[in-house]
Amino acid sequence: MKIGIVADSHDNVPAIKKAVEYFNKSNISFVIHAGDYIAPFSVKEFLKLKTKLLGVFGNNDGESPEDDPVS
Known part of the structure; x- marks a missing residue:
């Protein structure tokens, strides 16, 4: 299995396109994005x-409602 x-x-669209092309050619089982x-x-x-x-969301992706502290 390849991951x-x-x-x-x-937002580096050219780099994302290259990564997607590489993953698609490489018989990857799934891709993990570690944020941002x-x-x-x-x-x-x-x-x-x-x-x-x-x-997962990274520190620059904003906050989800679940991240709000409970008072």
Whole structure:
């Protein structure tokens, strides 16, 4: 099993395209994004993956409602 790992793509669409092309050629079982996608438009490039994408939010991706502290 091969796993692709990427992180800190920070809206770098040319680099994301290259990574997606590489993963698609390399028979990857799934790809993990370790955070910092940044803007939704850059995430669209990952839709071209021929496999599953699993990911987490990074410190520059904003906060989700679940991150709010409980008073």
